[in-house]
Amino acid sequence: MSEFDLIIRGGTVATASDVFRADIGITGGKIVQIGERLGGGAEVVAADGKFVLPGGIDSHVHFSQPSGPGIVMADDFESGTRSALFGGNTTVMPFCLQQKGVPLRESLNAYHALAEGNCYTDVSFHLILSDASESILGQDLPALVADGYSSLKVFMTYEGLRLSDGEIIRTLDVARSTGATVMVHCENEDAIRFLIARHEAAGDVAPRAHASTRPVAVEREATHRALTLAEIADVPVVIVHVSNGAAIEEIARARTRGVKVIGETCPQYLMLTADDLDGMNWEGAKFVCSPPPRDKNEQIACWRGIETGIFDLYSSDHCPFRYDDVHGKLNPRGRASFRHIPNGIPGVETRLPILFSEGVVKGRIDLPRFVALTSTNHAKTYGLYPQKGTITVGADADLAIWDPTVTRRIRHADLHDGADYTPYEGMDVTGWPTTVVLGGRVMIRDGELVGHKGDGAYRPASIRRSAASPASMEKQGQ
Numbered sequence: 001m002s003e004f005d006l007i008i009r010g011g012t013v014a015t016a017s018d019v020f021r022a023d024i025g026i027t028g029g030k031i032v033q034i035g036e037r038l039g040g041g042a043e044v045v046a047a048d049g050k051f052v053l054p055g056g057i058d059s060h061v062h063f064s065q066p067s068g069p070g071i072v073m074a075d076d077f078e079s080g081t082r083s084a085l086f087g088g089n090t091t092v093m094p095f096c097l098q099q100k101g102v103p104l105r106e107s108l109n110a111y112h113a114l115a116e117g118n119c120y121t122d123v124s125f126h127l128i129l130s131d132a133s134e135s136i137l138g139q140d141l142p143a144l145v146a147d148g149y150s151s152l153k154v155f156m157t158y159e160g161l162r163l164s165d166g167e168i169i170r171t172l173d174v175a176r177s178t179g180a181t182v183m184v185h186c187e188n189e190d191a192i193r194f195l196i197a198r199h200e201a202a203g204d205v206a207p208r209a210h211a212s213t214r215p216v217a218v219e220r221e222a223t224h225r226a227l228t229l230a231e232i233a234d235v236p237v238v239i240v241h242v243s244n245g246a247a248i249e250e251i252a253r254a255r256t257r258g259v260k261v262i263g264e265t266c267p268q269y270l271m272l273t274a275d276d277l278d279g280m281n282w283e284g285a286k287f288v289c290s291p292p293p294r295d296k297n298e299q300i301a302c303w304r305g306i307e308t309g310i311f312d313l314y315s316s317d318h319c320p321f322r323y324d325d326v327h328g329k330l331n332p333r334g335r336a337s338f339r340h341i342p343n344g345i346p347g348v349e350t351r352l353p354i355l356f357s358e359g360v361v362k363g364r365i366d367l368p369r370f371v372a373l374t375s376t377n378h379a380k381t382y383g384l385y386p387q388k389g390t391i392t393v394g395a396d397a398d399l400a401i402w403d404p405t406v407t408r409r410i411r412h413a414d415l416h417d418g419a420d421y422t423p424y425e426g427m428d429v430t431g432w433p434t435t436v437v438l439g440g441r442v443m444i445r446d447g448e449l450v451g452h453k454g455d456g457a458y459r460p461a462s463i464r465r466s467a468a469s470p471a472s473m474e475k476q477g478q
Contacts (some may be wrong), residue, residue: 003040004032006440011047011401015054015391016372024052025457026397029439034393045435045442053371054390055090055398056352056435057378059126060264060315062344063094064114071342072327074320074418077118078453080348083417084318085120085443085451087349088433091388091459092121093378095153097128100160104129104140108149110328112458117361119456120449121438124384124397126183127152130160132167138173145178148460150383152180153240156222157187157290165229172233172315179463181382182230183238186222186247187214187291195341205337207284211274211292213339219291227254227261236260238381241317243291245268245301248310262381264313267347267354268293272423284331286421288341289319306355306373307364308401313381314373316351319344320419346419350410350429356402357429382460401435408432 004025013022013034025033025041067073075083077094084092096111098104104127115123127144129136129152141152154171155162163171168184175182195213199205202249204212221238227250231235239251242265251263272293277284287293305311321326321342333340352374359365365373379389387396407430408414412422436444443451 002042004038004042006043006045006397006437006442007038007041008045008047008399008401008437009038010070010389011050011052013052013391014367014371015378019367021122024391024399026440029397031393031395033393034391043442045401050404050434051404052391053375053400053402054375054388055400055438056088056090057091057093057270057384057389058084058316058318058348058351058377059093059313059378059382060266061094061318061348063474064111065095065097066099067321067342070327070331071321074322074328074346076187076418077115077123078120079416079418080318081118081120081123081456082449083349083415085436086416086440086449088400088402088436089123089348089354090400090436090438091124091384092348093124093126093382095126095128098130100131104136104144105350108144115458117454120443120451120453121456122459123456124382124459124461125149126335129154129163129171132163132171137170141174141180141191142178145180145463148393148462150180150184150461150463153183153185155185156226157185157189157192159189159193162189165225168226169229169233172230172235176233176235181236181238183240184226186219186226188218188222191218191221200337207279207282207288207338207341208274208277210288210338210341211277214290214292215357216246216294216298219243220250223247223250227251227259230261231257231259236262238262238264238313239268240264240316241269241291242305242311243302244294244298248301248305251310262313263305263311264315265311265349266317267314268317268345268423270299270306270358271354271427272441273299282335284332285341286323287345287423288329288338288343289317289345290343305362306359311373312377314355315352315378316347317344318346318348320346320417322418324420331350345423346417346421347407349415349417349422350422350424353408353432354424354427356431361404361430361473383463384459388459397437397440399437400433402431403434404431406434407431
């Protein structure tokens, strides 16, 4: 009888704090031993010359989400999690959108039905709160937090979805009392609507206007306001998809005041610019997302945030719509004005290779920082640690084996999502995950899918047990 179900042999193992050479013994879906020259494996995967990392956790993705009349999101749970898996991810955290008037529990039941039996990775859900009524905040939300739905997102933009400052601070107060984690999309909707009206009056309706109607100032102001509300409520907060230096400065200043804030950025703010929205024949619609990409100086600022620790999380904000589709970017209204182009771009499969190539290979960050930004800090922030996000005895055997020497050119034809394009088409990257293990099962072997739809499962999250940010937990060695 074999001592282990699976051995990962001879690789260089990296966690958020260490890099070392070891074998990993796996039994019953868990890591049970880490050591040298382990024997007795029913199955052995050779990892010589490769990195063995915790499976990526992408804590900001959108699958099968209602997107407005006539608009259909490109990825369901099957295609979205398959694409995530090929990109080295073993857990993704999509959003369950509560539409106004629909109870939270009913929304979750419907979302679970979409995921059930269709996942190639594990999943855990965030809530999107669009109705901050007294009954929701007083009864429904606390009950759901106790059931493992311990993170929620609120919006300061999008009419019909945004919450007022009063609703946000009451939501933050519920988070303080229940241990929930609140994510905030920071853009000033009133300022955006003013700028949209001005652009439309001038006939400026091409995709590039999406960027100029959502300038840095609307994000900076809303970030300051969200952090002020969190300071008053005395609760940690996550500022998602930060795109620029001014918002980064707001996060840094809030931390000096003692506000516990977790910062997140995404590959589009490291690799794209507003000029990409200026493509011929409405091609710029491919790059429409919110906040929009900025300019080269803001890219530099975001990279500095990655390098210096301002950002705790690096997520894809995968929000895919097909481009050449009447139900996607080129819907009839979207062809007429930028403000009807669905907001969002695909990126769950390319998130990790982009940061590995541009960050680790180019010397901006080291391997432990890469692991922290892409896996460990996500697990710590959203109640999945230490079951996920690290390589240690007792943790889930969720692993990605990386070949740091392989060079690939990103082409959508080689990707696995449901969209019909990638915003990173033609980009050359060095390093790619070639074998991915989920719960002790080899799902991708040498670049080929060998796992099955339904091998992934829903995983509830625990409530926040510490007010510390992931970065401070790393310093404490937790």
